[in-house]
Amino acid sequence: MIRLFDSARGEVCDLRLRDPGRVSIYVCGPTVYGPPHLGHGRFTLVWDVLRRWLTFQGLSVEFVSNITDVDDKIIARAAAEGRAESEVAAECEAEWWAAMALLGVARPDEVPHATDYVAGMVELIEALLERGAAYRTSDGVYFEVTSVRDYGLLAGQPLESLRAGARVGVSDEKRTPLDFALWKAAKPGEPSWPAPFGEGRPGWHTECVVMALDLLGEGFDLHTGGLDLKFPHHENERAQAAALGRPFARHWDHNGMVTVGGEKMSKSLGNFTSLTDLAARTDPRAYRLLVLRSHYRSPLEVNPSTVADAERALARLDAFARRFDLDPLAGADRLVLHDRHDFAEEADDLYERVAAALNDDLDTPLAVADLFEAVTAANQMEDEGRHGPARRLAHAVNTLFGAMGLGLRAGTDGVDDVTRRLVAERDAARAQRRFGDADRIRDQLVERGWVVEDGPAGTVVRRA
RNA sequence: GGCGGCGUGGCCGAGUGGUUAGGCAGGGGCCUGCAAAGCCCCGUACUCCGGUUCGAAUCCGGACGCCGCCUCCA
Structure with missing residues (x-):
């Protein structure tokens, strides 16, 4: 309880x-x-x-x-x-x-x-x-x-x-x-x-x-x-x-x-930022992550620097989702139910630690820390070629973030035909070791708002 | 004036009587054609002054500072 x-x-x-x-x-x-x-x-x-x-x-x-x-x-x-x-x-x-x-x-x-x-x-x-x-x-x-x-x-x-x-x-x-x-x-x-x-x-x-x-x-x-x-x-x-x-x-x-700057944000002080403005400025999931990374009873300092910090932390999680091809498990109207099958042996300990943290006065910062450790661990396993355990741990991480309402997103969707063509050209150029061409194509992709990553399966692009 | 909370490494932010929080930023290395992503290594922190203790950032007392509530506020 x-x-x-x-x-x-x-x-x-x-x-x-x-x-x-x-x-x-x-x-x-x-x-x-x-x-x-x-x-x-x-x-x-x-x-x-x-x-x-x-x-x-x-x-x-x-x-x-x-x-x-x-x-x-x-x-x-x-x-x-x-x-x-x-x-x-x-x-x-x-x-x-x-x-x-x-x-x-x-x-x-x-x-x-x-x-x-x-x-x-x-x-x-x-x-x-x-x-x-x-x-x-x-x-x-x-x-x-x-x-x-x-x-x-x-x-x-x-x-x-x-x-x-x-x-x-x-x-x-x-x-x-x-x-x-x-x-x-x-x-x-x-x-x-x-x-x-x-x-x-x-x-x-x-x-x-x-x-x-x-x-x-x-x-x-x-x-x-x-x-x-x-x-x-x-x-x-x-x-x-x-x-x-x-x-x-x-x-x-x-x-x-x-x-904000150590002082309570309130309408009467006029120092507030509307949620609409926030959403125009950053992925709202970054705000959820920022909120999760402080204890709910503590004051939460929100300024461009703390938001940027959360954005970069979120980028790490999204990169993780990309690497393990994870689907977002949380959404506005999607409450995730506990499913024992989500927790493979590799993730038992993670689940126990996250549950203990959250059941202790909703200690989300500690739970998030545990999950970040698991992210590193899964990446490590994957690097070592232990794909099965890595994947199972990654899924548990995704499930538990989902349980807190944070959906991890690969960010590789929305690739249009032109982009797809450029990616194919770049793969071909790299295969033929025409690196000058490959770099030129990468510049074009970057201009179009993509970040280019070369993985084992070739070039992958994601939204910057 | 009353009540409550807080003061942790560059920043955010957990925790706790003796063992690495975690993230971000920074430095070094590995990987990579170069990157990106990832991995490894590095900081050795806990407002100050007393006290308890073998040992305190963690307990007790005091000081200082900050914040919130006592009016509408999420």
């Missing part, structure tokens, strides 16, 4: 499942109001890797991730552009899925939208009001954080010290500065829904409670998201469930932030 860090406990512990063999995971998704950036890319990749790994090991994974499609920022943008909120949200969501496809992030099993769950949220808020955990003000309904004894569990701080540092704008009507809006009273020109406590729209912290409980049920296994959601967002979700006496997530886990 996998061990994972639990943000509520503050330590790595066994992931104890509600139902043996089945894992239910809720990942806090995006608010769709702008282009997805590298930070979104990281969290989706991290939890995609976890999902894939658990699936690979034969667990039945129920993976839910929401889209927040009602929110202040969506409303603000819609107003600024004179468009309907739903139009802005739909457009941004389309961008989101396009970016996910580029990254090879598998689509969640369920993608609940906040606007589809307003009725459930209204019910939940009513129940909180009945229990005295929420109160009405002139501008909506607020949750009273003092109603939950262990409020601050995820923050790792008691309510008092959180209150002391609160920078929240103090509203006269709030009983405690940390109290948060469950429902925002309708304002002219804003989307709203009817409710017994007044027309309005839901606050951000309620939707996930309703959607997670509805789709995954009480006591679901794991709730994850970016570290910046730990407090107050997740704390507040927890508080609502706790106030109602409904078992919520059994485990919590959070991924580290993406940094």
Whole structure:
């Protein structure tokens, strides 16, 4: 069984499942109001890797991730552009899925939208009001954080010290500065829904409670998201469930932030790179590899140098795929299942080491290191003419990278007729030892964007 | 002010009480007509100061520095 860090406990512990063999995971998704950036890319990749790994090991994974499609920022943008909120949200969501496809992030099993769950949220808020955990003000309904004894569990701080540092704008009507809006009273020109406590729209912290409980049920296994959601967002979700006496997530886990020049990347700082820009600049698989090569809870520094580093490391893996004629085993919607037959004797040890690393708090950097060692080992065997063992080890490497969602690609496809002809001419020239001609043809191929490699079977070209 | 995390060789980045992380970059060699790819060899790192220990980068204490959260944020 996998061990994972639990943000509520503050330590790595066994992931104890509600139902043996089945894992239910809720990942806090995006608010769709702008282009997805590298930070979104990281969290989706991290939890995609976890999902894939658990699936690979034969667990039945129920993976839910929401889209927040009602929110202040969506409303603000819609107003600024004179468009309907739903139009802005739909457009941004389309961008989101396009970016996910580029990254090879598998689509969640369920993608609940906040606007589809307003009725459930209204019910939940009513129940909180009945229990005295929420109160009405002139501008909506607020949750009273003092109603939950262990409020601050995820923050790792008691309510008092959180209150002391609160920078929240103090509203006269709030009983405690940390109290948060469950429902925002309708304002002219804003989307709203009817409710017994007044027309309005839901606050951000309620939707996930309703959607997670509805789709995954009480006591679901794991709730994850970016570290910046730990407090107050997740704390507040927890508080609502706790106030109602409904078992919520059994485990919590959070991924580290993406940094640029050592500082957190965020839309508010304006130092973000969109995933579309990234994809225009590099093979998105390089970003997955970059993400895999750092621990998911550590900050991840992304800059041209770290990306270039990952690109070159990926090139090594692709060269490996070329040498052993490996087919990519992972794709956006392709989850690989563990197949014992993939693991020949030569690869038993590799599998054990990779599994041990990943099952120890998803230590992908260590797993990747093990796989790179295996790459060297297989190359070595091949050099020594031990083709069978080399090939079997290579296939295991491919399978395990596939289990983490990284498809190795030979990059030899897309060869057009002209290129094919040049390659044939070059082979002929080399066979006749007309090296001047051979070099001239190679220059032509390079000009056409190919890298030329002479292997045992003659000239092979691949995309530069 | 409170809470949490981090400080590893040129860079990225694991790990850990005594044994090579790994990748990238760099140097040397092998292979190659020359390359490319691949293989071999090379760096001998762990912020600083104390302490524990036969032995600490790894444990304890302190100092310094950096980052995150405490407001929207993945």
